[in-house]
Amino acid sequence: MKTQEKKRYLTEEMAADFFFVHDAIVYGALKKCQIPYNHPDYEDYVQIGRLKLVEAYEAFPKDLLEEEAFYQFTGYAFQKVKWGVLDEIRIMVRRAEREMPMPEDFEPMVVEDRSGVDEDVLMRDVYQSMLSCLTEVEQTYLNDAVIHQLSVTDIAKKRGVSRKTVYAWRQRVAERLVQYKTVLKN
Known part of the structure; x- marks a missing residue:
């Protein structure tokens, strides 16, 4: 029969004494992760580090009143904090990769006829949201085809690719927009 270990809280x-003694672990881990003091999210990382420090304290299996265990805790907590911060960095990088900025060469639509402005505004909003689900190359193709109304041959010449490549872009855009439409319905 196993004896159940008590979890410390x-x-x-x-808390004040604990952080006074161990807060340096958090700052050391941030330095090791190359997060400078002037980083825009520095304070957020400090808080994440402190949360991981508390988790390390609560999960550490030895008695911290023993001198040897105290030093072991320092290394254990440092690793836990460092890994927690690195995990958060990975999450933020993935999130940033999914958020695609508008292409630099994007030209907004100019409304010539003011009679159907409401409909044009709605269509522009739909068009903008459709662009967000496409890669940069696909956005460029869609702008050339829809906004500039270029033919496949003209797009191929403009972009310096074969017509076959432009047809492949068109196919990928069509597939993504079908997926986009499905997501909108749900």
């Missing part, structure tokens, strides 16, 4: 009374 950091109480509010202990």
Whole structure:
């Protein structure tokens, strides 16, 4: 029969002393992860590090009143904080990769006829949201085909690719827009 280990908890009374003693672990881990003080998200990473420090304290299996265990805790907590911060960096990088900026060469639509402005505004909004689900190359193709109304041959010449490549772009855009339409319906 296993004996159940007690999990320790950091109480509010202990928190100030705990962070006074161990906060340097957080700052050391941030330095190791190459996050400078002037990083725009520095304070967020400090808080993530402190949360991981508390998790390390609560999960550390040895008694921290023993001198040897205290030093072991320092290394253990440093690793836990560093890994937690690196995980958060990975999450933010993935999120940034999914968020695609508008292409630099994107030219907004100019409304010539003011009679159907409401409909044009709605169509422009739909068009903009459709662009967000496409890669940069696909956005460029769609702008050339829809906004500039270029033929496949003209797009191929303009972009310096074969017509077969432009047809492949058109196929990928069509597939993504079908997926986009499906997501909108749900």
